[in-house]
Amino acid sequence: AITEGTYSLDVYTNDEWKGRYDLSIARDKDGRLGVCYTKAMLAQYGIAAEKLNPQLSEQEGYCGSLKSWRNEENVKDNLVQSSLRLNISVPQIYEDQRLKNYVSPEFWDKGITALNLGWMANAWNSHTSSVGGSDNSSAYLGVNAGLSWDGWLLKHIGNLNWQQQQGKAHWNSNQTYLQRPIPQLNSIVSGGQIFTNGEFFDTIGLRGVNLSTDDNMF
Helix, strand or coil: CCCCEEEEEEEEECCEEEEEEEEEEEECCCCCEEECEEHHHHHHCCECHHHHCHHHHCCCCCEECHHHHCCCCCCEEEEECCCCEEEEECCHHHECHHHCCCCCHHHCCCCCCEEEEEEEEEEEEEECCCCCCCEEEEEEEEEEEEEEECCEEEEEEEEEEEECCCCEEEEEEEEEEEEEEEHHHCEEEEEEEEECCCCCCCCCEEEEEEEEECHHHC
């Protein structure tokens, strides 16, 4: 059985993950164990306190159980101790639709430090059998490489071409850029050999720095 104390819990509102929070489990005035919710906490979990209980939402610093905010059968919470998960269930009318599917940037995963490499290679040879015939060989290697670290992404896309007749190989760099998300601006900044997104005009390549909005951050 759960006891009083502070727990690090994954909070879900109507099965949508809202983040991991350190929450205190304590007894209310009726002796029931549970979480004491403030207006600010409910907002973090995507619930509009002013819809849940207009009167209590105007009381500065009010803290109470979910049932004290709205005593309805379909307004409830449940702490699953085995998985350290807090399930909150409310009718959609009490949700803040502006925060639907929203997770606070502090819980965004920057990903793991990783190096990835994709490549494609082929080679061919042609022979002319007529008088004075000749051989001609060529080879191609395409590379798509990336290094991610602490939210940064270093990306390079290029290819190597070799022609026997030319007697040398040539490396062509299609893209080399450094990229990082800026959650505070709901944007991504990229620098280096980059391409425009083609949203309004044809995509063009350029060398420089680009700051663009990322709708996935809203």
